[in-house]
Amino acid sequence: MKxxxxxxxxxxxxxxxxYESVTDASRNLSVCxxxxxxxIKSKSNNFKSYNYVE
Structure with missing residues (x-):
């Protein structure tokens, strides 16, 4: 599986x-x-640019 x-x-x-995944995004942005x-799940206006690709 590797x-x-x-x-x-x-x-x-x-x-x-x-980004390919949440993990990939977190590595590039240096956050958890x-x-x-x-x-992504936040309803706040501060993070409108964070979304899943449909």
Missing amino acids: GRKPVNMKKVIIDNII PATVIFR
């Missing part, structure tokens, strides 16, 4: 940059993956 991507992985778009997920 090297394979998980089947439940979702793409994320943050500031018009598309839970922080990225919180910002």
Whole structure:
């Protein structure tokens, strides 16, 4: 299984940059993956640029 991507992985778009996954986005932004997920699910106006790619 090493090297394979998980089947439940979702793409994320943050500031018009598309990332392969929440983990990839968190590594590039230097934050915890839970922080990225919180910002995606947040109803706040502060994080409107954080979304899943449909």
